[in-house]
Structures are given as C-alpha cells and as structure tokens.
Amino acid sequence: xxxxxxxxxxxxxxxxxxxxxxxxxxxxxxxxxxxxxxxxxxxxxxxxxxxxxxxxxxxxxxxxxxxxxxxxxxxxxxxxxxxxxxxxxxxxxxxxxxxxxxxxxxxxxxxxxxxxxxxxxxxxxxxxxxxxxxxxxxxxxxxxxxxxxxxxxxxxxxxxxxxxxxxxxxxxxxxxxxxxxxxxxxxxxxxxxxxxxxxxxxxxxxxxxxxxxxxxxxxxxxxxxxxxxxxxxxxxxxxxxxxxxxxxxxxxxxxxxxxxxxxxxxxxxxxxxxxxxxxxxxxxxxxxxxxxxxxxxxxxxxxxxxxxxxxxxxxxxxxxxxxxxxxxxxxx
Amino acid sequence: xxxxxxxxxxxxxxxxxxxxxxxxxxxxxxxxxxxxxxxxxxxxxxxxxxxxxxxxxxxxxxxxxxxxxxxxxxxxxxxxxxxxxxxxxxxxxxxxxxxxxxxxxxxxxxxxxxxxxxxxxxxxxxxxxxxxxxxxxxxxxxxxxxxxxxxxxxxxxxxxxxxxxxxxxxxxxxxxxxxxxxxxxxxxxxxxxxxxxxxxxxxxxxxxxxxxxxxxxxxxxxxxxxxxxxxxxxxxxxxxxxxxxxxxxxxxxxxxxxxxxxxxxxxxxxxxxxxxxxxxxxxxxxxxxxxxxxxxxxxxxxxxxxxxxxxxxxxxxxxxxxxxxxxxxxxx
Numbered sequence: 202x203x204x205x206x207x208x209x210x211x212x213x214x215x216x217x218x219x220x221x222x223x224x225x226x227x228x229x230x231x232x233x234x235x236x237x238x239x240x241x242x243x244x245x246x247x248x249x250x251x252x253x254x255x256x257x258x259x260x261x262x263x264x265x266x267x268x269x270x271x272x273x274x275x276x277x278x279x280x281x282x283x284x285x286x287x288x289x290x291x292x293x294x295x296x297x298x299x300x301x302x303x304x305x306x307x308x309x310x311x312x313x314x315x316x317x318x319x320x321x322x323x324x325x326x327x328x329x330x331x332x333x334x335x336x337x338x339x340x341x342x343x344x345x346x347x348x349x350x351x352x353x354x355x356x357x358x359x360x361x362x363x364x365x366x367x368x369x370x371x372x373x374x375x376x377x378x379x380x381x382x383x384x385x386x387x388x389x390x391x392x393x394x395x396x397x398x399x400x401x402x403x404x405x406x407x408x409x410x411x412x413x414x415x416x417x418x419x420x421x422x423x424x425x426x427x428x429x430x431x432x433x434x435x436x437x438x439x440x441x442x443x444x445x446x447x448x449x450x451x452x453x454x455x456x457x458x459x460x461x462x463x464x465x466x467x468x469x470x471x472x473x474x475x476x477x478x479x480x481x482x483x484x485x486x487x488x489x490x491x492x493x494x495x496x497x498x499x500x501x502x503x504x505x506x507x508x509x510x511x512x513x514x515x516x517x518x519x520x521x522x523x524x525x526x527x528x529x530x531x532x533x
Numbered sequence: 534x535x536x537x538x539x540x541x542x543x544x545x546x547x548x549x550x551x552x553x554x555x556x557x558x559x560x561x562x563x564x565x566x567x568x569x570x571x572x573x574x575x576x577x578x579x580x581x582x583x584x585x586x587x588x589x590x591x592x593x594x595x596x597x598x599x600x601x602x603x604x605x606x607x608x609x610x611x612x613x614x615x616x617x618x619x620x621x622x623x624x625x626x627x628x629x630x631x632x633x634x635x636x637x638x639x640x641x642x643x644x645x646x647x648x649x650x651x652x653x654x655x656x657x658x659x660x661x662x663x664x665x666x667x668x669x670x671x672x673x674x675x676x677x678x679x680x681x682x683x684x685x686x687x688x689x690x691x692x693x694x695x696x697x698x699x700x701x702x703x704x705x706x707x708x709x710x711x712x713x714x715x716x717x718x719x720x721x722x723x724x725x726x727x728x729x730x731x732x733x734x735x736x737x738x739x740x741x742x743x744x745x746x747x748x749x750x751x752x753x754x755x756x757x758x759x760x761x762x763x764x765x766x767x768x769x770x771x772x773x774x775x776x777x778x779x780x781x782x783x784x785x786x787x788x789x790x791x792x793x794x795x796x797x798x799x800x801x802x803x804x805x806x807x808x809x810x811x812x813x814x815x816x817x818x819x820x821x822x823x824x825x826x827x828x829x830x831x832x833x834x835x836x837x838x839x840x841x842x843x844x845x846x847x848x849x850x851x852x853x854x855x856x857x858x859x860x861x862x863x864x865x
Contacts, residue, residue: 265712328769341707341715375673375757376632380597383673383754406761410769422715423758425707429738430762437660437742438770441801445794452791459787462777469773 202231202259202277203297204494211296212239214499219250221500225507228290229253230277256280259297262492266300270308278302282309285485292486292510294477294502296494303339306483313515315522318343319482320351321421321489322358325431326469327412333359334409334417337478338425345388346529348372348418349396353521354481355416356398361512363415371404371414373423379403385420393418395528435470476505481518486510534563534591534609535629536826543628544571546831551582553832557839558582560622562609564589588612591629594824598632602640610634614641617817624818624842626809626834628826635671638815645847647854650675651814652683653753653821654690657763658801659744665691666705666741666749669810670757677720678861680704680750681728685853686813687748688730693844695747703736703746705755711735717752725750727860767802808837813850818842 202208208231215227229236229245233255245251256277260269269278278297282305284290295302303319312319320336335355340347352370359368372393374382379390381403393400401414406427409417419427442463446456456463476498477488486509488502534540540563547559561568561577565587577583588609592601601610610629614637616622627634635651644651652668667687672679684702691700704722706714711722713735725732733746738759741749751759774795778788788795808830809820818841820834 265710326769328772338707373758375670375754375761378597405765406758406763407765407768410762410765422707423755426705426738426755426758427762429707430742430759431738431766433737433739433742434763434766435770436739437658438767438798440660441798442794445797446791448794448797452794455787455789455791455794457787458790459778459784462774462780462784462787465777465780466770466773 202235202256203295203492204490205492206495207296208236209239210494210496211499212236212243212245213496214503215251216243216245217496217500218503219245219248222504222507225503226250226252227503228284230256230281230284232256232259232277254280254284260301262298264298264301266298266304269298269301269305276301278305279309282306285310285487290485292488292506294488294490294499294506296477296490296492296498296502299338299489302487302489303480306480306485306487310483310485310487312482313484313519313522315519315526316350316354316482318347318350319480320354321424321478322355322481323428323478324362324475325409325428327410329412331362332409332412332415332417333362334419334424334427335481336419336421336424337428338421339480340421342422343385343420345385345392346532348385348389348420349392349525349529350482350522352393352396352398352400352416352418353525354518355418357514357517357521358479358481359415361509361514365415367399368415369401369413370398370416370418371401371409373406373409373417373419373427374403375405377403377405377408389418392528392532396525476501476503479509479514481514484515486514534567534588535627535824536822537824538827539628540564540568541571542826542828543831544568544575544577545828546835547583548575548577549828549832550835551577551580554836554839557835558584559835560616561585562588562613562616564591564609586612586616592633594630596630596633598630598636601630601633601637608633610637611641614638617642617819622817624820624838626820626822626831626838628809628822628824628830628834631670631821634819634821635812638812638817638819642815642817642819644814645816645851645854647851647858648682648686648814650679650682651812652686653756653810654687654813655760655810656694656807657741657760659742661744663694664741664744664747664749665694666751666756666759667813668751668753668756669760670753671812672753674754675717675752677717677724678864680717680721680752681724681857681861682814682854684725684728684730684732684748684750685857686850687750689846689849689853690811690813691747693841693846697747699731700747701733701745702730702748702750703733703741705738705741705749705751705759706735707737709735709737709740721750724860724864728857808833808835811841811846813846816847818846
C-alpha cells in the first residue's frame with residue numbers, strides 16, 4: 202500500500218517477480234478492495250504462489266511513525282511485522298512510511314539476539330562505485346556501542362552487496378584525524394579501532410564520495426542528513442543542468458546529441474536498481490524502498506530480499522554480534 | 534600564508550583590492566622573506582595604503598587547530614587575532630587553517646558581548662539561489678542556546694547578503710514536523726519558536742536545496758557534514774559528467790556545443806565569488822576563504838570584509854544578542 206504509485210506498481214512488481222523466480226512464494230499485504238482490480242489485471246487472483254492478506258488500514262506518509270503501533274494496528278506494516286514475528290513470512294519489501302516500518306519491526310518483530318537497535322543501511326553512489334551508509338535514519342540518538350553494532354551489521358551487508366572480503370569501515374566525522382569529531386564519534390572511534398574489522402578511521406562528508414570506505418558508520422540523525430543532502434543536491438543539480446542546457450539553440454542541440462549522457466547520469470543515482478535499503482538487525486529481512494518505487498523497484502526489492510535470505514545475512518550478523526559482545530561488555 | 538596558492542594569490546588579491554577600493558588600508562600578515570618577491574612583482578613595496586607585518590610561522594593544514602594558540606604563537610593567524618584584539622585591524626580575510634582561525638579568534642580576539650560561541654556562516658547554492666548555513670563547523674558540540682544565538686547572528690548576515698527584511702530561519706532536522714529530530718534540535722526548536730525571528734520550523738537536508746529557508750541553523754558537526762557532503766557530491770557529479778560526456782563522438786560534440794552550459798554549472802558552486810565564510814560572533818570581522826582561494830577570492834574577500842564593517846554587522850549582532858538574553862535566561 203506504500204509509495205507514490207501504490208498499489209499498481211507493487212502488484213506489477215509481484216507479477217514480474219513470480220515470473221522471474223520460480224522458487225519464491227509471495228504474500229501481498231494490503232486492502233483487498235483497493236487491490237482486487239490490479240490482481241485481476243496482472244492475473245494473480247489464482248496464482249499458486251501468491252496469496253493476499255487483507256489489511257484494513259495504511260500508515261499515511263504524513264502520520265507519525267508511532268501510528269503503526271498505537272493508532273493503526275490493522276495497518277499493512279503492522280500486519281507484516283506480526284506475520285514476520287510468527288514466521289509466516291521470511292522477508293518483506295515495503296515502499297511505505299520508513300519510520301512506521303522501523304517502529305513496527307523494532308517493537309513487533311524484535312531485533313536479532315544481542316542487537317540493541319536496528320539500522321537503516323543504504324547505498325550511495327561515489328566517484329568509483331557505491332558505498333554503504335548506516336544508520337541512515339532509524340535512530341536519531343545513538344550510543345557508541347550502537348555504532349559498533351551498525352559497523353558489524355553493515356560489514357556483513359557489504360559482503361553480500363559487493364562480495365568483498367575485508368570491507369573498509371569508516372566512521373563519519375568532521376576531520377580525518379583520530380582526534381576530530383564530537384563526543385559520540387570520539388567514543389565510537391575507541392571501540393571501532395579495537396574491533397575485528399577493517400577499520401580505516403574517520404572519514405568525511407567529501408571523502409566518502411571518493412569511495413574512501415566501503416561502509417560509512419554514523420548515528421541515524423547524521424546519516425539521514427547525509428542522505429537527504431545528497432538527494433536535495435542531486436535534484437538541484439538536475440534543475441541547474443536543465444536551465445543551463447536550455448538557454449539557447451547551441452546548447453539545446455548539444456544536449457540532444459549527448460542525450461544518452463544524461464540517461465547515464467540519471468542511472469548513477471537510480472534507486473530502483475538496488476531493491477531498497479535493508480533495516481538490518483531485526484529478526485527477519487526487511488527492505489525499505491523509496492517512495493517513488495516503480496514496478497522494477499518492487500521486482501528488484503523482492504529479489505534482493507530473497508537473495509539476502511539465501512546469503513544467510515541474519516545468521517552471519519548474529520554470529521558477529523555475539524563475537525563483539527565481550528569487547529562491548531569490557532567497555533561498559 | 535594560507536591556501537593552496539599562497540602567498541602569490543594573496544598578494545595579487547591585495548593589489549587588486551587596493552586599486553579597486555581607494556578607501557581601505559591593507560595590512561598583509563606573513564613571512565617577509567617568502568613574500569618579498571611578490572610584493573615587488575605587484576608594486577606593493579612602497580604603496581601608501583599597504584603595510585606588512587612579519588609572521589615567522591604558519592599553522593599548516595595538517596596540524597591541530599590548537600597549534601595556533603600553543604605551539605605557534607608567531608603564526609600569521611595568531612598575530613592577526615592579536616592585531617584585531619588590539620584594534621590595529623578591523624577585519625581579516627584568511628584562506629588558511631579554518632580550525633586555527635576559529636581557535637585564535639575565540640581565545641585571543643574574543644567574542645562579542647553576550648556571544649558564547651562564534652559560528653562559521655557559509656553560503657550554499659539552492660535551486661533558486663543561495664542560502665546560509667550556520668554553524669558550518671566551528672562547534673562540534675552545541676547547546677540549544679548556542680543554536681539560538683547562531684540564528685540571530687546569521688539572520689543579521691542574511692540581511693547583509695540578501696538584503697531581505699524578514700529572512701526565513703529553519704532548523705535543520707530529520708523531518709519537517711515539530712516533533713522530529715534529536716534532543717538538541719527538539720530543545721532548540723522550543724527556543725527558536727519563541728524568538729523574535731521569522732522561524733519556519735524544521736527543515737531537511739533535501740528541502741534546504743529547494744530554498745525553503747534563507748538561513749539554516751544547526752550544530753557545527755551537522756553543518757560540517759552538510760557542507761562536505763555537498764562538496765563531495767559536487768565533485769563526484771563533475772566526474773560522472775566528464776565520464777558520461779566523453780563516451781563517444783556524439784556526446785563529445787554535444788558537450789562542445791554546450792560548453793558554456795558547463796561553465797554556468799561551474800559558476801553556481803563557485804566559492805571565489807562570495808568572499809569567504811564569516812566567523813560570526815567575534816569582536817571583529819573575520820572571513821574564512823576556501824583553501825583553493827584565487828586572487829579573485831582574496832579581492833572579493835577583502836571587499837566583503839570592508840562591506841560587512843560598513844554595514845555595522847557586529848553592532849547589529851550585539852544588539853540582537855542582548856535582546857535575546859532575557860528569553861535565554863528564563864529558560865535556564
């Protein structure tokens with residue numbers, strides 16, 4: 202039910218995923234009457250690997266996240282979290298309210314053993330490929346040991362995404378030197394450098410786009426600021442480009458000749474390729490897609506979720522979190 | 534002595550400023566032997582409105598900021614701060630170590646009456662013109678009343694820069710609603726909404742680039758992250774554009790036809806036009822230029838500094854800070 206083009210694109214994405222992946226079963230969670238038309242249109246009403254669970258309500262984008270827990274217990278995201286808790290579903294893709302997804306999964310699904318806070322783990326494009334940012338907004342207030350856990354969780358995710366053996370983990374701060382940063386980053390630095398990870402030290406807002414690190418760790422307030430700043434500047438750049446290239450006939454002709462270059466540029470920042478940002482640390486797989494998710498985003502999200510499941514992401518995370526425990530205990 | 538192209542561009546900028554502005558006197562502060570050659574080249578050795586004060590040392594970019602106070606008391610920035618304290622100079626432009634400039638001015642020059650912390654106040658380009666961000670990195674840890682002071686100081690600066698009567702002041706957070714944010718922003722919100730300013734509430738990393746506010750207030754850690762993220766993404770975008778437009782002959786021809794569009798795009802983010810970011814709240818005018826400052830940056834920086842002086846920026850800030858005092862006291 203979530204996202205700007207729901208429910209059509211969701212249903213279309215489901216149909217595509219069922220066609221492409223013969224080994225998965227899909228449960229749609231949403232308002233039956235609002236979806237029925239699309240189920241028919243995409244031939245899903247009697248599909249052997251598809252079922253629909255009715256959800257009376259939706260947490261709307263403008264509502265506070267807590268609605269998912271208190272006001273709207275029959276919302277699609279609350280029901281999804283309950284189904285995951287009960288083991289009825291293994292993985293979830295949602296393009297709905299991010300805060301509601303975090304709240305529902307944290308409280309209903311619960312976190313993996315030892316994990317205190319889940320983290321939204323997102324991909325950002327750098328000069329030479331993508332890097333991972335965690336936490337991108339699940340936790341506005343963090344303690345140093347939260348950042349330590351984000352580091353091991355997103356390290357596992359980066360192995361899944363990039364297939365690299367020793368991902369470089371950086372701590373987002375305001376200077377490259379060890380001593381730079383605020384109280385949170387300085388304390389987190391002391392833990393991260395003792396951990397069994399490839400910690401490369403502090404990284405900065407500019408160097409992360411030079412791919413200085415594979416994983417950039419920060420609190421969710423800072424991560425959300427980075428994510429939204431990048432989003433806002435990208436949008437502004439598009440506008441500036443449009444203005445600059447439509448100023449006269451020369452430039453317009455040039456833009457026409459190079460139109461595939463613009464398509465390439467758009468592709469770099471294209472969210473629909475990646476199948477959403479995982480909420481790492483919960484007892485299940487949950488991928489959160491962009492509000493502008495297309496049917497292709499849903500297709501890729503569903504595929505990514507099933508691949509993370511096969512990769513055993515949560516088993517790997519649980520083992521790593523357990524390994525980290527003695528260090529965190531010794532520092533308390 | 535600071536910046537990538539010092540001291541040549543500094544001396545050239547001084548010569549240009551002396552030519553353009555017959556009513557200002559300029560004091561160069563730097564290492565006599567290293568500068569002598571350029572003074573001759575630009576005919577400054579006996580200029581009636583130019584004098585040079587010798588500084589034996591320089592705080593290098595890789596050194597900790599505290600060097601300006603402890604290790605290198607004869608550095609150009611320390612001497613500049615002392616000259617300002619003594620009233621020998623009214624305003625300063627530096628392209629050197631930002632942290633050293635903040636430290637030297639905070640400790641030696643001191644702040645204006647009532648100002649607890651100075652703020653680096655910088656301009657960022659939005660879709661429809663520039664906006665102001667404060668603090669962009671002077672204070673990594675802030676209290677709510679610091680943010681309140683940053684708001685009135687940068688409000689005055691925005692009147693100077695944009696000539697608008699009621700600048701819209703936004704608080705940088707992770708959601709538009711009043712309730713969104715971390716402890717610092719939530720507490721700051723409560724003060725800002727009671728102040729005699731045009732407070733428009735929370736703004737986000739994406740909406741600031743849509744020019745939702747004229748002034749964006751935040752702590753220096755967050756501000757520095759925004760600034761550097763924007764810088765890093767701009768640089769990455771340039772690289773992606775270069776790659777995209779040089780892929781084949783069509784695109785290269787297109788790029789050639791539209792080459793002025795690229796020049797326009799470059800101009801939008803060009804730091805050299807603005808004459809540096811003021812360190813607001815100190816008892817004097819200090820503008821901090823980019824490390825890549827050119828002679829034009831120095832020229833514009835010197836002009837901007839003298840204009841801020843004529844505008845009476847500090848007198849206006851002092852009055853506003855005094856006006857704010859009862860509210861801040863009542864909240865303590």
